[in-house]
Amino acid sequence: MKASALSEDKVKKDNPLNDNVRFEYTPTDKAPVPELGTNRIPVDRYTDPKYISLEDEKIWSKTWLLAGVESDLQETGSYFVFENLRESFLITRAADGGLRAFYNVCQHRGNRLKPVGCGHATQLTCAFHRWSWNLDGSLRYVPEADDFPQGTPASELGLVSVKCDTWGGFVWISMDPDIEPLEEYLGVVPKHLAPYEFEEMVLVSDETIEWNCNWKTSVDIFSETYHVRGVHPESEFIADDVNVQMDVYGRHSRFIAPMYIPSPRKIDETKSLNEVMNDYLKSEGFPVQDFKGDVTTLRSAVASHKRKMSEETGLDFSQLTDDQLTADYHYNVFPNITFNLFGEQMWMFRHRPHPTDTDKMYFDRMIFNRVPKGETKADSNAGAVDLFVELGDQVLEGRPEHSFYRHGDRSSGLLLDQDASCLQGVQEGLHSRGMRGLWISNHEIRIRNFHHWWEKYIGR
Numbered sequence: 341m342k343a344s345a346l347s348e349d350k351v352k353k354d355n356p357l358n359d360n361v362r363f364e365y366t367p368t369d370k371a372p373v374p375e376l377g378t379n380r381i382p383v384d385r386y387t388d389p390k391y392i393s394l395e396d397e398k399i400w401s402k403t404w405l406l407a408g409v410e411s412d413l414q415e416t417g418s419y420f421v422f423e424n425l426r427e428s429f430l431i432t433r434a435a436d437g438g439l440r441a442f443y444n445v446c447q448h449r450g451n452r453l454k455p456v457g458c459g460h461a462t463q464l465t466c467a468f469h470r471w472s473w474n475l476d477g478s479l480r481y482v483p484e485a486d487d488f489p490q491g492t493p494a495s496e497l498g499l500v501s502v503k504c505d506t507w508g509g510f511v512w513i514s515m516d517p518d519i520e521p522l523e524e525y526l527g528v529v530p531k532h533l534a535p536y537e538f539e540e541m542v543l544v545s546d547e548t549i550e551w552n553c554n555w556k557t558s559v560d561i562f563s564e565t566y567h568v569r570g571v572h573p574e575s576e577f578i579a580d581d582v583n584v585q586m587d588v589y590g591r592h593s594r595f596i597a598p599m600y601i602p603s604p605r606k607i608d609e610t611k612s613l614n615e616v617m618n619d620y621l622k623s624e625g626f627p628v629q630d631f632k633g634d635v636t637t638l639r640s641a642v643a644s645h646k647r648k649m650s651e652e653t654g655l656d657f658s659q660l661t662d663d664q665l666t667a668d669y670h671y672n673v674f675p676n677i678t679f680n681l682f683g684e685q686m687w688m689f690r691h692r693p694h695p696t697d698t699d700k701m702y703f704d705r706m707i708f709n710r711v712p713k714g715e716t717k718a719d720s721n722a723g724a725v726d727l728f729v730e731l732g733d734q735v736l737e738g739r740p741e742h743s744f745y746r747h748g749d750r751s752s753g754l755l756l757d758q759d760a761s762c763l764q765g766v767q768e769g770l771h772s773r774g775m776r777g778l779w780i781s782n783h784e785i786r787i788r789n790f791h792h793w794w795e796k797y798i799g800r
């Protein structure tokens with residue numbers, strides 16, 4: 341079904357840019373459903389350590405990986421380190437203004453050049469014996485170079501580079517020198533997401549949480565809303581987990597999940613708003629007391645309210661439809677990136693593999709806010725709406741500090757705590773002799789598609 345129940349025409353009519361439309365709305369057509377079969381999905385891939393090296397060889401080194409945010413590399417000498425499995429990458433802004441990405445490894449005896457995180461440097465110096473490189477990776481200085489009988493040729497000893505490009509305000513890298521250009525790899529995603537203007541958003545929260553599951557169980561759970569009734573019972577009252585449009589675009593995919601309308605299981609014959617919805621609306625500043633409609637007209641009213649409030653909040657929603665203002669547009673980029681898109685916020689989830697343990701993974705969560713019109717990215721944190729996320733007392737000035745913790749050490753907000761707890765149980769179950777493979781529904785087609793592509797890459 342087509343999830344976009346709200347009229348785009350209305351938005352266009354109300355939109356002052358209508359006379360001179362300089363963008364295309366995010367398409368909402370249902371994509372053709374590929375034939376992917378109905379077999380069980382084998383489970384040894386979640387538990388057998390041999391897949392750590394197989395995925396390293398066949399997937400992680402053959403795809404484009406989201407390495408970090410471009411805004412961390414604003415000046416010459418800015419750098420950050422991104423780790424994936426056994427590899428560590430150093431990404432720099434070189435003197436010519438361009439970005440470079442290298443394996444983060446000293447060419448003398450293999451020391452890591454920089455620890456994980458962001459920084460600034462005029463040169464890249466190894467702390468072991470003080471060899472150094474320029475920001476473009478060329479060899480700069482070798483102490484006592486005369487003592488090397490084979491010489492220290494710059495042509496041999498530059499840092500080993502990997503491919504590097506940008507899209508959506510993110511830096512992407514690939515270890516595969518023959519991979520297609522990033523834009524081609526991303527397929528429909530850049531065009532679909534252009535109206536959200538990721539590049540204009542500001543990072544307000546940056547966390548890594550160690551979860552007790554394989555990275556693929558995490559990709560799986562974020563690909564469907566079937567688990568809402570079991571794992572997120574509160575969400576049933578404010579979001580429709582059933583009338584969700586699933587779209588597959590080659591190795592990438594999307595769902596559109598309507599919000600501000602309860603699950604059909606929670607709508608009674610009066611169609612009146614439930615208490616949880618009422619409280620949620622109040623927390624967002626929606627004037628519930630003035631609303632005379634029911635669950636069938638609420639989304640439209642919320643969208644109008646958000647547009648009306650934009651004069652105060654400064655948030656420019658002119659490129660987004662009413663449907664986008666009242667739904668979760670959710671995209672997966674193969675292999676391990678999830679974008680949750682709302683009018684006010686974007687969440688980027690990166691499901692990173694653990695280097696040695698199939699039962700662990702790193703869940704990276706970055707939250708971005710839309711910047712009010714007229715404010716610069718640097719000084720703006722206004723207009724933030726927490727939606728489902730508890731940002732706590734996060735320091736929002738400048739770049740938020742990255743924090744790392746393990747599941748259970750502290751809360752990541754109700755929704756993620758629920759997902760992480762569930763996934764620990766799933767991971768334990770996947771080890772059982774009694775588990776004979778995943779049994780997948782139509783609704784879960786994004787999971788089947790992910791595994792179809794995983795198998796293609798692995799070479800089954």
Ligand code: FES
Pocket residue numbers: 446447448449450451466467468469470471
């Ligand atoms: S290992 Fe880096 S300078 Fe020796």
Ligand SMILES: [Fe+2]
Pocket residue numbers: 561567571572755759
């Ligand atoms: Fe969930």
